Amino acid sequence: MRYISTRGGITPLSFKETVLMGLAEDGGLILPEAYPAVDEEVLSFWSRLSYPELALEVFSLFVDDIPLEDLRKLVFQAYATFDHPEICPLVRVGPVFILELFHGPTLAFKDIALQFLGGLFEYLLLERGARMNILGATSGDTGSAAIYGVRGRKNINIFILHPHGRVSPVQALQMTTVTDANVFNLAIEGTFDDCQAIVKAIFEDLAFKRRYHLGAVNSINWARVMAQVVYYIWAWLRLAEKGQSAVFFSVPTGNFGDIFAGYVARRILGRERIPLLMLATNENDILTRFVNQGDYSLGKVVSTISPSMDIQVASNFERYLYHLLGEDPIRVREAMEVFSREGRLRFGPEELARVREDFASVSVSQEETRETIASFYQETGYVLDPHTAVGVRAGLRLLDRGHPVVCLATAHPAKFPEAVAEAIGHPPRRPPALEGLEERPRRVTILPADIKAVKEFVAQNALL
Template sequence: MQYHSTRGQVSRLKFVETAMMGLASDGGLMVPQSIPDVSDKCASWKRLSYEALAFEVMRPFISDLPESVLKNIIEKSYSTFEDPLIAPVRSLDNLHVLELFHGPTLAFKDIALQFLGNLFDFVLEKTNSNLNILGATSGDTGGAAIAGIKGKKRINIFVLYPEGKTSRLQERQMTTIIEDNVHNICLNGSFDDCQSLMKSVFSDLSFRKKYNLGAVNSVNWVRILAQIVYYFHAWNQLDCPSNFDVAVPTGNFGNIFAGYVAKQMGLPIRHLILATNSNDILARFFNSGDYSRTDVNFSESPAMDIQVASNFERYLFYQLDKSSTKVSQVMEDFKVTGTVSLKSSWSEQDRTFLAGAASDMETINTIRYFHDQYNYLIDPHTAVGISVAQRIHQKDLPLLCLSTAHPAKFDRAMKAALPNEIVQHPILSRLEGLPERKHSMEVDENSVKSYIVSRAI
């Protein structure tokens, strides 16, 4: 399997090269040359463990790692999870919830970032080289990336996050990691500011090469690949229905794009139900073709407070007949004007997606309802997904909703919904009172570069 950029100037890379590049050097995103059809194999995977299933799903995309190495990386990555199923499904009447928060930082990002961190470690040891990772987070990516990288002698990680725009517990999961190779940079702006600055630094190719920058955000194809696995895993736990629908709370389009690839591989997903909060640029696109950036609204589901969804470019690549020329033009127009007038027929070509948005009030009410009705706690992002799905799901097929984080990470939303409940997790409780370290600065590319230069390996 080879990989190329959505913008056409990078091609014929193998998997490891793609992983180490992260964001393509032409500013695009790396995609596989083809998506393998595994529909004739799905049934035979039904009783596989998560680790064995991960190997089968990933293997067609990876031609440059020995099978034994890939198996070892997978085993090491998921040995850190507290549930033996890694991602168990909980059934609540006709709704099935895929719990993706049983990793070391209680977020779905752990599933990909544990794997990516161990992959980096293997490659760097084998090649006797070092890597400086630059990432941006709206909440969970930072903590999960740090958990996958901390203490690794050949890797430094620099995480950009918006001041006051993550939950306090999410911030502590980053800032209490006092390791020599961990550097948290707190910017006075939004997540979109952090992500835009990150991409701008990566676009400086001489700087990127000199300091050997790598990416852990979902711009890195490995993040998508690792997330494809749990769609197959959930289908197995549902006893392999002939078709099913999946609701995905999404801000950066990475999690739901993994579902899109799983469907292209042959997993019988009928609809992917895209759920956003009031930052509804993606919902507007799939409902009307309107892809226009507005001001970021800060909500009770902060990881989705995003107006510029990086992984959307990968989806456009497939919808625009894999035309790098068209993708480059669309992305350049969006960069300049903040809007792209896409014909609604483009989104209508793919009936896979249904889309909607949920307000903070709907989010809080959904958390409260599931606690009262089922004695089951959901975090605000999961509540967004369920709220939208219950509104538009056609109810003739099983409905799976991805639960992306443990509810204890979002104390403000949980207190608003359930003022008499104490929602805790021991991993988070242990962070209370620990010393913290972060570096605050304005949204300024030169300042961030100077900070990286002073601490790069």
């Protein structure tokens, strides 16, 4: 398997090279040259596997330069940190199925990829006798999951930018209470989009990137997307066992990474097995406007009770754009130049028709989110976090289309106790992982939303 850039400016890479490069050196995102397809015999075999065993099989479709036993060890070590034997249990709740993705160490779906990626980074660096300084931005959950994935690991420092005061208190504490020497938390005085723009600009400074051995842990790294593909296939297999041949997925998303993993799963399984992906956004609705109106244009970031989705520039959108524009890197490069210059892309009727073959989309307001948390709890006793509630609200729109609906539960409700308590009248049960969080020592540096300031901090603290 070889990997290419959406902008066509790099020599095809191996999987190992892809992981270590993160963002392509031409500014694009890295993708496999082709997606493998699977037949009924393979699916029958996969249906009998545990989650780690399935992950190993799916990863093996994309990884051909790591010995199988080494890959197996990395996979099984990653998922040994989860507190549920199924890793991602699929549970029937009322009219929908909930795919619980919050059983990892930081109680968010990001753990599923980042527990694997942390070990993978360490493996590749030790193999090469190299060092890496991971630089990433988070709207809430990626940061803590990335930190927990690499804390204390050899040959790695990690620098995570989060918008100061714009993540939930629990999310902030999960990051800033990790005081391992290789962990650096940077609270940026701005929005998540500011954090993301700073990280991307630093990666595009190739001299700086090379000098300080920068690596990416955000979903711009293909390995993140690859790991998330597995749970879509896992959920489809669980329902196939019950005689369901086609499944809808409803995905709360702001950065397009999680739902792009669903798109890849759809390419592997076939459109007939995943007929449609529901893209659910909050008031930060750039992706919904893209799907419904062909309008991908910047708006002002709105702070909401689902803060991990408070995004206006979706960093993974370019991967889908590559496929939408006929896998033509010249067109992608030109489109991203227009977007950088004008803050807007428009799509015509033919392109919009193709988008709607892949996605439906709904924007869910904060009031609707609260209503959904409350009504779902009253009707089923199940507590949704504010992000999952966005996905459930959107997913309910698919119930009359004849196939089961799987809603991705992206975080444990205890990570957002204030919003949940406002909806159901009391805070959710706090799991052991969060006990005593407020009393732990903290370490964080507050910086302005300034590229130069972040570069100076990284330069002073990087492994060389």
